[in-house]
Amino acid sequence: MKKKRFVTLRKFIRNPLGVIGMLILIFFIVIAALAPTLAPPQWENEPYRIPRSGFSPTPKPPDEEHPFGTTEGQYDIYYGIIWGTRTAWTVSLIVVGVSAAIGLVIGSVSAFYGGIVDEVIMRITDIFYAFPFLVGAMVITTILGRGLDKVMYALIALGWMGYARLIRSDIIRIRELEYVQAARAAGAGGLRILVRHIIPNAIWPVVVQASMNMGSIVITAAALSFLGVGANMGYADWGQLISYGRNYIIGLSGNPLAYWYVVIYPSIAITLFCLSWNLVGDAMRDILDPRLRGTQ
Amino acid sequence: MLSYIIRRLLMLPIVVFGCILLVYIVMQFMTPYQRVSVFISSPNELKNTDIDELVEEYGLNDPAWVQFGRWVATIFKGEFGYSQAAQRTVTNAFARFIPVSAELALWSVVPVILGGILLGSASAVRHNKLFDHVMRVVAIIGWSLPTFVAGLLGLFVFYGILEWFPPGQIGIEASAVMRSAEFISYTGLITIDAVLNWNWFVFLDALRHLVLPVFVLSFVSWAMLLRIMRTSMLEVLRQDYITTARSKGLKEKVVIKKHARRNALIPPLTVAGLTIAFMFSGMVITETIFDWHGVGRWAARAAQTFDMPALLAFMLFNGSLIVVANLIVDIMYAQLDPRVRLQ
Numbered sequence: 001m002k003k004k005r006f007v008t009l010r011k012f013i014r015n016p017l018g019v020i021g022m023l024i025l026i027f028f029i030v031i032a033a034l035a036p037t038l039a040p041p042q043w044e045n046e047p048y049r050i051p052r053s054g055f056s057p058t059p060k061p062p063d064e065e066h067p068f069g070t071t072e073g074q075y076d077i078y079y080g081i082i083w084g085t086r087t088a089w090t091v092s093l094i095v096v097g098v099s100a101a102i103g104l105v106i107g108s109v110s111a112f113y114g115g116i117v118d119e120v121i122m123r124i125t126d127i128f129y130a131f132p133f134l135v136g137a138m139v140i141t142t143i144l145g146r147g148l149d150k151v152m153y154a155l156i157a158l159g160w161m162g163y164a165r166l167i168r169s170d171i172i173r174i175r176e177l178e179y180v181q182a183a184r185a186a187g188a189g190g191l192r193i194l195v196r197h198i199i200p201n202a203i204w205p206v207v208v209q210a211s212m213n214m215g216s217i218v219i220t221a222a223a224l225s226f227l228g229v230g231a232n233m234g235y236a237d238w239g240q241l242i243s244y245g246r247n248y249i250i251g252l253s254g255n256p257l258a259y260w261y262v263v264i265y266p267s268i269a270i271t272l273f274c275l276s277w278n279l280v281g282d283a284m285r286d287i288l289d290p291r292l293r294g295t296q
Numbered sequence: 297m298l299s300y301i302i303r304r305l306l307m308l309p310i311v312v313f314g315c316i317l318l319v320y321i322v323m324q325f326m327t328p329y330q331r332v333s334v335f336i337s338s339p340n341e342l343k344n345t346d347i348d349e350l351v352e353e354y355g356l357n358d359p360a361w362v363q364f365g366r367w368v369a370t371i372f373k374g375e376f377g378y379s380q381a382a383q384r385t386v387t388n389a390f391a392r393f394i395p396v397s398a399e400l401a402l403w404s405v406v407p408v409i410l411g412g413i414l415l416g417s418a419s420a421v422r423h424n425k426l427f428d429h430v431m432r433v434v435a436i437i438g439w440s441l442p443t444f445v446a447g448l449l450g451l452f453v454f455y456g457i458l459e460w461f462p463p464g465q466i467g468i469e470a471s472a473v474m475r476s477a478e479f480i481s482y483t484g485l486i487t488i489d490a491v492l493n494w495n496w497f498v499f500l501d502a503l504r505h506l507v508l509p510v511f512v513l514s515f516v517s518w519a520m521l522l523r524i525m526r527t528s529m530l531e532v533l534r535q536d537y538i539t540t541a542r543s544k545g546l547k548e549k550v551v552i553k554k555h556a557r558r559n560a561l562i563p564p565l566t567v568a569g570l571t572i573a574f575m576f577s578g579m580v581i582t583e584t585i586f587d588w589h590g591v592g593r594w595a596a597r598a599a600q601t602f603d604m605p606a607l608l609a610f611m612l613f614n615g616s617l618i619v620v621a622n623l624i625v626d627i628m629y630a631q632l633d634p635r636v637r638l639q
Contacts, residue, residue: 017433123307126622127314129570130615134577135595139607142599143325219442223581226444228600242444246585249448249456256456263452267445275440282436282523 011287018283024276032085039082048083048236050075059248059262069261071244075234077261081269083236088273091148091221092214095155100210102156103163104203110164111171112194122168125161133158134220141229148231151221159217163206170202204288212281215274222270241266300630304623315615316371319608320364328356330604371612377605381597386609389594395484396465396590397579402485403506404514404575412518413564416525417557423530431522438519443578447512447585454508461508463586470501509586513578517571521564529560562633565625572621576614 012018031038041047053065054074062069068077110121140154174180175198183197222239224230226246231237245262323331328351351357354366370376376386384392419431454461466474466486473479473495474486482492487506490499532538533556541551579592587593591610598606 017436123310123314126311127318129573130311130315130618130622131318131611132573132576132614132618134580135611135614138580138595138599139322139611142602142604142607143322215440220577222442223444223577227580227584227596239444242448246448249452256452260452263445263448267449271441271445274442275436278436278440282432 008287012283015283015286017279021276021279021283024272025280028085028089028273028276031082032089035082035086039079041083048087050080050083050234050236052076052234059245059259062261068265071241071262072247073234073244075241075244077241077265080236080241081238081265084238084241084266084269085273087148087231087235087237088218088270091152091155092217092277095152095159095217095221096210096213099156099159100163100206103160103165104167104199104206106160107164107167108171108194108199111168111175112190118168121164125164128158128161131158134223137220137224138227138229141224146229146232148221148235148237151224151230154224155217155220159213162209162213166205166209167199167202170205171198174198174202208281208285208288211277211284214281215277218270219274238266238270242270297630301627304626308619308623311619312616315612315619316368317364319611319615320367322611323604323608324360326604331356376609379594379598379603379606379609381601381603381606382594386605389606390591390609390613393589393591393594396588397583397592399465399485399487400506400509400513400579400582400588400590401575403487403510404517407510408514408517408521408571409568411514412521413525413557413561416522416564417529417552417560419522419526420529420533420560421552423533428526431526435519435522438515439523441515443512443516443581444585446515447508447582450508450512451585461504463505463508465502465505465588466498467501467505470498473498505586509582509588512585513575513582516578517574520567520574521571524567525560525564528563529556532556532560535559558632562629565629565632568621568625573614573618576618 036047041049042051043049052074053070053076056074057072059072060066060070060074066076066078068081071077071080106121106125110118136158137151137154140157141150144150144153171194180193180197183193188197218238221230222237222242225237225239226243228243231240234240242263245259245266248259248262250256329347332347332350332354356363374387378384379386379389382389382393415431419428422428450461451463455463474481474489479489479493479495479498481489483489486502487499490496490502538551538556541555542548546555576592579590580596581592582588583590583593584596591613594606595610597603598610
């Protein structure tokens with residue numbers, strides 16, 4: 001097992017795009033970890049509240065005090081981006097972790113019991129799939145109210161189905177393989193076979209899917225903030241920053257670049273974050289996807 | 297084939313019923329006073345009445361299953377209440393906003409499907425060559441660029457700096473032409489109406505307004521389809537029958553187009569339903585950014601103003617459309633792959 005993992009690692013290093021993605025991710029981890037040093041909070045107990053200098057709606061260009069300038073309402077863009085990195089990590093790790101766990105359990109139950117249980121569970125996932133992710137999340141957060149915790153509930157409620165389907169189809173495929181039948185012949189119980197022999201082999205597509213979803217979860221959470229139903233006002237969140245800058249995107253007549261900083265900085269942050277996860281996920285899929293093995 | 301379609305059609309009511317049930321469960325998170333709004337069809341009804349009476353009248357304190365039955369009945373009558381965000385009944389609002397969104401969707405679907413499938417299979421044929429790497433990077437960037445970032449950056453560059461593509465659905469002059477007596481509105485879709493009226497000025501103006509939103513809306517789905525088509529095509533190209541086709545001396549072009557690409561189409565088709573769902577989400581953002589007065593922008597405004605009747609109807613509308621789209625996809629799937637029919 002250990003040796004095989006090294007092979008995977010070596011294959012990963014040979015994929016330059018994957019390595020670039022990994023480096024950017026490490027960069028974001030460092031920023032999140034050093035946030036209190038990079039941008040000391042104004043209120044000790046509320047580090048996620050973006051400090052504002054005044055209430056004027058017009059953004060101010062970067063200067064020494066505000067390295068990335070201020071956006072609508074004089075929120076400091078630099079502070080919002082540094083602490084927004086922590087927000088992005090929190091949201092993506094919790095949402096992807098919890099929804100993958102839920103999907104894993106539901107999918108395994110579905111495949112393990114089969115028959116009518118399987119049919120009912122799969123129809124339920126069909127129903128959940130009928131609602132577009134963002135639209136469903138928008139409705140749920142509107143009902144639950146603003147706040148990042150509610151955004152996470154909504155995203156988890158609508159995010160587990162993909163994992164459930166993936167693990168189910170993989171378990172069904174692996175269940176028929178010879179080594180599983182060998183384990184059964186050796187007298188292993190059904191649950192033991194599932195947990196010890198099938199799931200460890202069926203989990204890789206889920207891992208790849210989870211890594212690809214890390215970025216898209218951050219995008220959806222930011223989109224909710226952008227639409228005004230996500231994080232609380234003034235909360236350090238990239239989508240929120242973009243939403244503040246939205247009205248200033250066109251600039252002044254004669255000087256279209258007047259307010260370039262209000263959208264460019266947060267856009268770079270969010271796009272880089274998603275890009276790096278997708279690069280890592282894409283590289284992992286090429287290595288782990290058994291259908292593509294041997295295509296060089 | 298017919299029995300397959302009938303079996304699938306029998307599943308349809310179950311899934312639609314499930315969608316209605318799910319929306320109903322979501323509604324239970326609200327107080328009876330908030331839920332009253334779903335039953336009111338104009339603000340005038342609220343004059344001279346006590347809200348408690350209304351709660352009583354619509355039976356919102358009854359047991360949940362009684363209310364559910366009643367709610368399903370109103371849905372089948374087509375009554376969804378009054379939308380504060382649109383200042384009209386939900387049914388009216390749909391009639392007004394759907395053509396706008398349909399126009400956007402119509403122009404986006406074509407580049408997504410053609411671009412995704414053709415470029416995806418081209419990447420697979422040139423596996424690990426320069427073209428494949430370029431397409432991989434473009435697709436990953438497309439996949440990583442949030443719709444609202446792409447939209448705002450598009451406006452920043454192509455409207456703010458270059459002034460090529462303005463926001464909105466139509467310019468002032470073209471809109472004046474459209475309101476004149478000679479211009480007959482057949483479908484409500486501006487580009488189609490302009491062609492039917494033989495009015496190229498309106499048509500070109502509408503196209504100019506379409507470029508950015510269509511690009512923004514289709515880019516993400518396009519990238520997704522491209523990647524899936526590429527994987528599928530790579531898999532097909534390794535099959536024995538492709539080697540057979542080559543060894544019997546067929547031209548490479550025929551092998552790729554006739555033998556490989558057709559069989560590789562199945563997985564992309566399976567995700568086509570997902571692509572449509574993705575477009576709905578994108579539509580909310582795209583219409584908000586480009587100020588298109590369509591269904592998506594209405595839903596976004598409904599969310600901001602806590603306009604629950606509109607949101608619930610929108611959710612139900614999306615749900616049913618996706619269920620129907622998935623059904624069509626499944627039927628096409630069975631048409632393409634005979635093995636599916638026999639299961």
